[in-house]
Amino acid sequence: MSGASSKTLERVIAALRGALGDEAVRTGQAIPEQAMTDWTGHAPMRPAALLLPCSTDEVARSLAICNEAGQPVVPQGGMTGLAGGAIARADDIALSLARFAGIDEIDPASATMIVRAGTTLQAAQDAASAAGFELGLDLGARGSCQIGGNLATNAGGNRVIQSGTARDQVLGLEVVLASGAVLSSMTKMTKNNTGYDLKQLFIGSEGTLGIITRAVLRLNPPRGRRHTALVAVDGYDAVVKLLRSLSARFGNDIGAFEIMWPDFFDFGVALTAHARSPFPAAHPLYALIEHAGLDTLDEGEAFFAVLAEALDAGLVRDAVLAQSVADARALWAVRECTAEFPARMDPVNFDVSLPIGLIGEFVDVCRAALDKRWPSNRSYFFGHIGDSNLHVTVDGHSIPGVAHDDVYAFVYEMLAPYGGSVSAEHGIGLLKRAYLPFSRSPEELAAMRAIKAALDPKGILNPGKVI
Ligand SMILES: Cc1cc2nc3c(=O)[nH]c(=O)nc-3n(C[C@H](O)[C@H](O)[C@H](O)COP(=O)(O)OP(=O)(O)OC[C@H]3O[C@@H](n4cnc5c(N)ncnc54)[C@H](O)[C@@H]3O)c2cc1C
Known part of the structure; x- marks a missing residue:
C-alpha cells in the first residue's frame, strides 16, 4: 500500500459515496479504461476508485475526506498527457x-471567459469563437484534453509564439487545496498587484498542489486569415535571421515557426499523401511558417x-506558398507526422528547451554524440524554434536492448552546458521526475518541496509526481 490501509480505503470510499452519491464514485469494472492510462503508453492500472464530482463544492468535500484519512488522490483531465502525471496506482x-x-x-467588455476545468479545449475554443473571439491556446489533443489539464501542465501548443503558453491565458483561477479549502482568485483584471500571484503556483504544478476547478481565461480578437509557407533554409543561422526579420516586420502575427531537420522532414514527407518532397532538391533545414493576421487585415x-526578399538575400533557398486551405493542410501534414510515431517506431521522446541561438549547435552536438554512442540509432529533430522548444525522438527499435532511461540520461546530460530544460511543455509527471535535477538547482528543488509541504502537508495530491 502506498497510502491508507485497505480497511481505511474502504471506509474512505464509503464516506465519499455518502458525500457525493453512488453515481459520482466508481469502483471495479465501473471505472472506464480511459482512467487507467494516458498517452505515454504506460501499462494500464485500475485505481481503487474514480470520483466524478460535479461542482467545486463536491471536489472540496472529496478532498476533505481523503485528506483526513491520508488517502492519495490523482487528478485526471482528458488523459492526453505525455509525462504520466495523471496515472493512478492501484490504491490511489x-x-x-x-x-x-x-x-x-463570457464577458465581452473584459474579453474574458469563465470556464469549468472539465471542459475540453475544443469546447472552450468553440464557445470563444461563437462569441467573436479566439482562445490563445491550441494543441493537437484539443478534442480530448481539458482546460484543467491544460493549466495543470501549462500546456504550450501551436500558438505559443503568438499568445504564450497556457499560463499567459489565465487571469483568475479557482483551486481546491488538499485540505478541501477553496482558494478562489477569480479576478478578471489584468492588473492586480496585491501580494503573491498565487494562481501561477498551481499552473504547471501537474496536480501536486491543488485541484483546478475553474479559470478566468483571456479572449483574443480572432485571427482569420492564415497564410502558410514551407521554406528551405541554408542553415541554422539563416533560420534565426529569418525569424528575427519576420518578427520585426509582423510582430506576433507570425503564428507558427516550425523547423524540421532533414531526418524528420524526410520521415514526414514519406507519410503524406504525395510521399515526395515539394522541393526538387534536398536542403539543410526546412521551416513551416504561418502568418496569422487579424480578421480585418490581409497582409x-x-x-x-x-519571404521573396529572404530568397533574394540567400537566407531562403526555395519556398512553397500554400494557395488554399487544402495546400496549407498538406504542408502541415508533414510537420504533424509525430502523431504517427507511436505506430511506426518505439519513440523515446524529448521535449527540451534551450536558448534559441544555441539550438542549432545543440542539434549537431546531440546527433554526433548519439551516432557515436549508438551508431545504428535513428533520430528525428524538429522544433517550435520561436518558442525555444526542440523535440527529439530516438527510435528505440533502432537501438535494440538499450533502455529508454539510458537514452534519457544521455541526452539530458548534454543539455546542462546549454542552460537547457528537460521539459519545454509536456511537464515532469512520472517519466521525468528523476531528471528534474538536470534543470533545477538544489535550492530551487528545496523551495518546491517547501511549497508542497505547506499546501499539502500529508502529501495526498498526486504523490510520486514532479518532485
Ligand atoms: C496528439 C497530442 C498532441 C499534443 N500536443 C501538445 C502540444 O502541442 N503542447 C503541449 O504542451 N502538450 C501537448 N500534448 C500533451 C497534452 O495534451 C497536454 O499536456 C494537455 O494539456 C493535457 O491535458 P489533459 O486534460 O489530457 O490532462 P491529463 O493528461 O489528464 O493530466 C495531465 C496532468 O494534469 C493534472 N491534472 C489534470 N486535470 C487537473 C485539474 N483539474 N487540476 C489539477 N491537476 C490536473 C494531472 O494530474 C496530470 O498531472 C499533446 C498530446 C497529444 C496526445
Missing part, C-alpha cells in the same frame, strides 16, 4: 472533472514579399 483514488464542464460566462502579400 482518481478524481476527474469530466462532469464539471461548461462555460459559466498575405506583405508576408510573401518578405
Whole structure:
C-alpha cells in the first residue's frame, strides 16, 4: 500500500459515496479504461476508485475526506498527457472533472471567459469563437484534453509564439487545496498587484498542489486569415535571421515557426499523401511558417514579399506558398507526422528547451554524440524554434536492448552546458521526475518541496509526481 490501509480505503470510499452519491464514485469494472492510462503508453492500472464530482463544492468535500484519512488522490483531465502525471496506482483514488464542464460566462467588455476545468479545449475554443473571439491556446489533443489539464501542465501548443503558453491565458483561477479549502482568485483584471500571484503556483504544478476547478481565461480578437509557407533554409543561422526579420516586420502575427531537420522532414514527407518532397532538391533545414493576421487585415502579400526578399538575400533557398486551405493542410501534414510515431517506431521522446541561438549547435552536438554512442540509432529533430522548444525522438527499435532511461540520461546530460530544460511543455509527471535535477538547482528543488509541504502537508495530491 502506498497510502491508507485497505480497511481505511474502504471506509474512505464509503464516506465519499455518502458525500457525493453512488453515481459520482466508481469502483471495479465501473471505472472506464480511459482512467487507467494516458498517452505515454504506460501499462494500464485500475485505481481503487474514480470520483466524478460535479461542482467545486463536491471536489472540496472529496478532498476533505481523503485528506483526513491520508488517502492519495490523482487528478485526471482528458488523459492526453505525455509525462504520466495523471496515472493512478492501484490504491490511489482518481478524481476527474469530466462532469464539471461548461462555460459559466463570457464577458465581452473584459474579453474574458469563465470556464469549468472539465471542459475540453475544443469546447472552450468553440464557445470563444461563437462569441467573436479566439482562445490563445491550441494543441493537437484539443478534442480530448481539458482546460484543467491544460493549466495543470501549462500546456504550450501551436500558438505559443503568438499568445504564450497556457499560463499567459489565465487571469483568475479557482483551486481546491488538499485540505478541501477553496482558494478562489477569480479576478478578471489584468492588473492586480496585491501580494503573491498565487494562481501561477498551481499552473504547471501537474496536480501536486491543488485541484483546478475553474479559470478566468483571456479572449483574443480572432485571427482569420492564415497564410502558410514551407521554406528551405541554408542553415541554422539563416533560420534565426529569418525569424528575427519576420518578427520585426509582423510582430506576433507570425503564428507558427516550425523547423524540421532533414531526418524528420524526410520521415514526414514519406507519410503524406504525395510521399515526395515539394522541393526538387534536398536542403539543410526546412521551416513551416504561418502568418496569422487579424480578421480585418490581409497582409498575405506583405508576408510573401518578405519571404521573396529572404530568397533574394540567400537566407531562403526555395519556398512553397500554400494557395488554399487544402495546400496549407498538406504542408502541415508533414510537420504533424509525430502523431504517427507511436505506430511506426518505439519513440523515446524529448521535449527540451534551450536558448534559441544555441539550438542549432545543440542539434549537431546531440546527433554526433548519439551516432557515436549508438551508431545504428535513428533520430528525428524538429522544433517550435520561436518558442525555444526542440523535440527529439530516438527510435528505440533502432537501438535494440538499450533502455529508454539510458537514452534519457544521455541526452539530458548534454543539455546542462546549454542552460537547457528537460521539459519545454509536456511537464515532469512520472517519466521525468528523476531528471528534474538536470534543470533545477538544489535550492530551487528545496523551495518546491517547501511549497508542497505547506499546501499539502500529508502529501495526498498526486504523490510520486514532479518532485
Ligand atoms: C496528439 C497530442 C498532441 C499534443 N500536443 C501538445 C502540444 O502541442 N503542447 C503541449 O504542451 N502538450 C501537448 N500534448 C500533451 C497534452 O495534451 C497536454 O499536456 C494537455 O494539456 C493535457 O491535458 P489533459 O486534460 O489530457 O490532462 P491529463 O493528461 O489528464 O493530466 C495531465 C496532468 O494534469 C493534472 N491534472 C489534470 N486535470 C487537473 C485539474 N483539474 N487540476 C489539477 N491537476 C490536473 C494531472 O494530474 C496530470 O498531472 C499533446 C498530446 C497529444 C496526445
